Amino acid sequence: MRANNDADRYEILAARSGEFSDAFFVGVKSTGIFCRIGCPARLPKRENCTFYDSAAEALEAGFRACKRCHPSSHAGEASAVIKKLITLIEDNPEHRWSEDDIKAKGIDPSTARRQFKKHFGLTFTQYARARRLGAAAKTLAKGDTVINAQLNAGYESASGFRAAFAKTFGAAPAKSDASPFFIEWLTTPLGPMFAVCDETHLYMLEFTTRKNMDRGFEKLRKKHKRAVIPGRTSVTDQIEGELKSYFAGTISTFKTPLAPTGTEFQNQVWKALQDIPYGQSCAYTDLAIAIGNEKAVRAVASSNANNGLALIIPCHRVIAKGGGLGGYAGGLDKKQWLLDHEKLHKP
Ligand SMILES: [Zn+2]
Incomplete structure (x- = not known):
């Protein structure tokens, strides 16, 4: 059977084949947990299920990983290190987990980074951030309409923007191994702007008051098949510096490398x-x-x-x-x- 729509997906989930599959994931509203297909836990009611193409997407929507099936974006059993670290995150999901925290727990950060990347397609700190933002967004978001209204109105704070952003747009597209885009909030005399960068190029720079911004993100994400997650790179630093000079009237052109995204x-x-x-x-x-x-x-x-x-x-x-x-x-x-x-x- 092909999992073309949610009805098919629920049928596959209900069939409980006994084999784990990472073709898609199910977030269960009533428990706040997301599972692999084939998880031995009780079958959730249809109305409580939301389906996701990747573990990152489920995390950013505010679900935490099931402790029975250890859902991952890539086939394979979670290692002892991953299980230990996820338990740490779940004991304190609001904490800004860093690699120093891992070291303090006696785990080698580079091992953690490599294993997380392989298992989830995210590093440990990206995972912790996605989980944190998902948790924050869950309390913030009352629905897409509210988020869109806030986007259109502009945000008072970077953290509010980030949380709302992760909730609505932060989802990783299906089966993408590409590195993510990083979106950062920048302050200017004309109000806040956001910049979408990777390690080498700037892809988007817009005022947060821009109309139909959500469609712009969606297009970018789908076209490049890359997730958009909150964060910054050296390109973000460069454009931030140039914006300061531009608004101070000291430069008239920009040198930040741009990625052409048009026809x-x-x-x-x-x-x-x-x-x-x-x-x-x-x-x-x-x-x-x-x-x-x-x-x-x-x-x-x-x-x-x-x-x-x-x-x-x-x-x-x-x-x-x-x-x-x-x-x-x-x-x-x-x-x-x-x-x-x-x-x-x-x-
Ligand atoms: Zn499960």
């Missing part, structure tokens, strides 16, 4: 956007002409709005033809502020 057409538009000099502006029609496709004004406008790298790909420099502000996904007040700021600091 060929979008990449062409984004390149043309980056050619608009700091402190200047142009109309959508100018941009369409610049890419040699005068008739593509609407497609240009939509590529402009969806670039995912606010400030760096300067869509704020594109205004309406009559001289009006035009639109800005991050908010028109921000657009005006940016245009004024650049005019003032134009070299």
Whole structure:
């Protein structure tokens, strides 16, 4: 039988084949535990089951690992070291577990890191963080509507944002061995932004007030088949430093390496956007002409709005033809502020 939908998945779960399978996992609402398929524990009621493609996804949704079946993202029995460490985490899930804590318990951190990575696709500290965020998000989240409302309104604090983020978007896609994206909250004079980076590139930079941000994350996650988890890399440090200088008016271009995530057409538009000099502006029609496709004004406008790298790909420099502000996904007040700021600091 193929597990195409939750009804099929529940049937497979109910069949209790006696063999462990890691094809998917079941989170049980009534107990807060997630299990492998084939767990000897009592069959949960259908209405209490949520199915996940990976252990990380279940963890980030706030479930803790079952002590009978030791669910993992990769086939294989959990080692004594893993079992011991998971017990430690479960005894104190709110604690910010570090490798020093492991050492203090007499376990070699590199062994723990390797075994966790193999078993769950996450290091020990990533596992502990996913579990902690899942627990926090569970108390915070009343449902997707609330989360989306908060995302649209912007967050007061980084921790609130992270918790909500992990709850809604932090899930690892199915069968992905790729390293995760790290999302971090950055403070700017125009309000908070978030940056999505890996070890080498910046993938997204947006104001938290941006509309439809959730769709942007979802697209990124699915396209690259990589989880998005809270955290930072040296690329995050670089863009954070450059943002400080940009807002101080001391730099007019960014050097952080960018990962192009668009279609060929979008990449062409984004390149043309980056050619608009700091402190200047142009109309959508100018941009369409610049890419040699005068008739593509609407497609240009939509590529402009969806670039995912606010400030760096300067869509704020594109205004309406009559001289009006035009639109800005991050908010028109921000657009005006940016245009004024650049005019003032134009070299
Ligand atoms: Zn179980």
